[in-house]
Amino acid sequence: MVAVLPLTLRAATLRRRGQVLVGPVDLTIGPGGITAVIGPNGSGKTSLLRMMHGLERLTSGSLDWSLPPATARTRQSYVFQRPVVLRRSVLANLAYPLRLRGVPPATAEARARAIATTFELTALLDQPAPSLSGGELQRLALARALVTEPEVLFADEPCAALDGRATRQIERHLLAAADGGTRLVMSTHDMGQARRIATDVVFLLHGRVHESGPAAAFFDAPQTPQARAFLNGDIVE
Amino acid sequence: MTDLLAGLREALRLIVTLDADLIEITARSLQVTLTALLIACAIGLPLGGWLAVRRFRFRRAVIAVLNALIGLPPVVVGLVVYLLLSRSGPLGVLGLLFTPTAMIIAQVVIITPLIASIAHQAMRDLWADYHDLLISMNATRWQRVTTLLIDGRRALLTAALAGFGRAIGEVGAIMIVGGNIDGATRVLTTAIALETGRGNFALAVGLGLILITIALLVSGASHWALRTERRSLW
Numbered sequence: 277m278v279a280v281l282p283l284t285l286r287a288a289t290l291r292r293r294g295q296v297l298v299g300p301v302d303l304t305i306g307p308g309g310i311t312a313v314i315g316p317n318g319s320g321k322t323s324l325l326r327m328m329h330g331l332e333r334l335t336s337g338s339l340d341w342s343l344p345p346a347t348a349r350t351r352q353s354y355v356f357q358r359p360v361v362l363r364r365s366v367l368a369n370l371a372y373p374l375r376l377r378g379v380p381p382a383t384a385e386a387r388a389r390a391i392a393t394t395f396e397l398t399a400l401l402d403q404p405a406p407s408l409s410g411g412e413l414q415r416l417a418l419a420r421a422l423v424t425e426p427e428v429l430f431a432d433e434p435c436a437a438l439d440g441r442a443t444r445q446i447e448r449h450l451l452a453a454a455d456g457g458t459r460l461v462m463s464t465h466d467m468g469q470a471r472r473i474a475t476d477v478v479f480l481l482h483g484r485v486h487e488s489g490p491a492a493a494f495f496d497a498p499q500t501p502q503a504r505a506f507l508n509g510d511i512v513e
Numbered sequence: 514m515t516d517l518l519a520g521l522r523e524a525l526r527l528i529v530t531l532d533a534d535l536i537e538i539t540a541r542s543l544q545v546t547l548t549a550l551l552i553a554c555a556i557g558l559p560l561g562g563w564l565a566v567r568r569f570r571f572r573r574a575v576i577a578v579l580n581a582l583i584g585l586p587p588v589v590v591g592l593v594v595y596l597l598l599s600r601s602g603p604l605g606v607l608g609l610l611f612t613p614t615a616m617i618i619a620q621v622v623i624i625t626p627l628i629a630s631i632a633h634q635a636m637r638d639l640w641a642d643y644h645d646l647l648i649s650m651n652a653t654r655w656q657r658v659t660t661l662l663i664d665g666r667r668a669l670l671t672a673a674l675a676g677f678g679r680a681i682g683e684v685g686a687i688m689i690v691g692g693n694i695d696g697a698t699r700v701l702t703t704a705i706a707l708e709t710g711r712g713n714f715a716l717a718v719g720l721g722l723i724l725i726t727i728a729l730l731v732s733g734a735s736h737w738a739l740r741t742e743r744r745s746l747w
Contacts, residue, residue: 285595331648349651363639363664373650 280343280351280427281307281459283328287337290320290327296509298483300322304415305428308454310450310460312470312491315480316512321463325430328461329354350377352428353421357436359413361405366416369405373424373442386422395419395449411442418446422453429453431462435469447473467507471495479503481512519539520718527719539723542700545613545687546680549620553680554673557625561632564657565640574634582626587619591686594619602677611692616700619686624676630677635668636661670739674732681728701727 282304289299298320305328313321326332328339330349341348347387353373362369370388375381392398395415401407405416414434421429434450435443443466447498451473454460464470470477472493479498487494498504504510528533564576596602598610598618609615639661647657662669688737691698693707701724708717 329649331645354645354649356645356649360642362643362646362660376650376652376656 278343279307280341281305281347282342283428284340284373285328285337286339288327288334288339289336290323290332291335293350296483298327298480299335301485303478303481303485303488304454305459305461307459309475310454310462311471311476312474313463313478313479313480314465314470314506315486316466316506317465319480319500320483321480322432325354325432325461325463325477329430342450351426352513353413353424355417355421355429355431355434357432359417361413361416363404363406366392366403366405366408367401369416370397370420370423373420377424391419391423394452396445411445414438414442414446415449416450422449422458426458428459428461431460433463433465435466443469475507479506516714517718520722522719524719524722525713527722531568535720535723537696538699538701538704538720539727541698542681542702542724543727545700546620546677549617549624549680550673550677552617553625553628553676556671557628558619558632558662558669559658560629560634561634561662562630564633565636565661566654566657570587576630579626579630579633583630583638585623586628586685587623587683588685588689589691590622591619591624591689592675594622594686594690608692611694611698613691613698615690616687616698619690620680620683623630623683623686624680627679628672628676632669635665635672639668667739670735674735677731678728681731683722692697 284305285301287300287302287485289301290297291299301324301419313324315321321334327334329352330345331354333487343351356392362372364372367385367388370392371381371384374384374387379387389398389401392401395418397412397416400412400416405413408416418431419433421431431450435446438446447469450460450462454473470491477488477491477494478485479487479500479502481502487498487500494503498507501513526532564572564579594615595610597604598607598615599605600610607698611619640657643657643660643664647660652660667701680703684706687698688706689701691700691703693699693703699707701720705717705720705724708720
């Protein structure tokens with residue numbers, strides 16, 4: 277199978293009502309690893325992820341996968357900061373993306389049950405999804421995003437509003453997905469989390485990539501004063 | 514008060530004796546209303562879903578018109594349908610005036626905007642929830658509409674019930690286009706109007722009670738069938 281990566285952004289910009297949300301951004305996402313997109317609130321983390329996933333249309337610049345856009349769209353998934361679930365059972369939620377792709381019901385259900393086992397959702401399969409707790413919802417959203425075995429997974433603050441135990445659970449699943457060959461691009465405001473699981477870091481400031489590179493180097497010796505201040509927990513404006 | 518009590522007795526008598534006229538009138542009421550409802554839902558529900566999902570130039574205007582049409586006076590609808598179907602009207606050759614079909618046409622015109630509008634409101638809220646997810650999952654336009662219709666089925670039931678309630682209780686339009694002909698186009702509401710005019714209050718109240726009972730039964734049955742209100746949220 278031809279790989280969908282690398283993803284290349286050239287001067288990619290997203291504007292709404294004359295205001296720049298993110299960009300111009302030049303960035304290449306190569307195969308393998310976990311990229312953490314970090315930066316202060318309003319720096320454009322979510323906009324960048326949405327733009328890369330194709331939820332927002334570029335105002336200017338270019339964004340290219342190594343495959344045609346229509347094909348690329350079928351090989352990626354997105355986990356929203358506020359989990360969105362269908363008003364159906366957990367099982368139906370997990371099978372839904374497969375059903376959209378025309379997978380026969382029996383096969384889709386079997387695969388949904390299999391991923392539910394991995395994500396410890398088996399006991400909840402028959403419950404209506406909107407009745408789940410916050411941690412369970414986030415697990416369901418992640419499991420549903422991975423059930424199609426995407427090559428790229430975008431996750432917008434996958435652990436926002438979760439406690440330590442639930443966060444560790446999600447991180448374990450994210451690492452397992454990355455080991456399984458899924459390229460992860462996630463935003464996070466939790467520097468501990470970025471240190472724990474990221475292989476690369478993109479530091480956004482005012483909608484632009486201020487600094488980026490391998491995680492270890494970035495955390496050990498940030499090159500810019502703003503990144504240094506941000507990592508120290510100072511308020512960067 | 515005595516009239517109401519007499520009406521209650523009359524209603525019981527009519528039901529217990531399985532009065533032939535009553536059964537015929539009731540059956541026609543249900544036949545006309547349910548047929549109209551079926552057609553109106555077939556048009557109104559997908560239209561509501563479509564209006565929620567599609568963005569096009571005159572969308573707001575279409576929705577405004579739709580909401581205005583809810584308030585369409587049935588008598589006026591009856592008049593227009595009458596003129597269209599009358600011998601000298603454009604559709605006069607079909608010979609539909611004073612038939613149940615004419616009544617169905619009038620009712621479809623009256624309840625389709627109501628059903629489409631309620632469906633649209635419900636679908637719009639659901640679509641706001643689902644929008645990003647379905648776009649992200651690459652759902653086709655048809656898959657989006659069907660997902661909304663399936664997941665919003667309870668709201669759609671409300672839309673259909675509202676339409677049913679308006680149609681079964683409607684009298685102005687079907688009186689004009691149906692003519693309240695005994696054995697041909699007489700339904701519960703037109704019979705009530707007639708009996709009231711004749712001063713036959715007991716029978717009128719009896720028919721009225723039966724009408725209300727039917728509305729309750731239909732609502733209860735459809736809720737039971739869709740199992741709404743069993744769980745707390747959806």
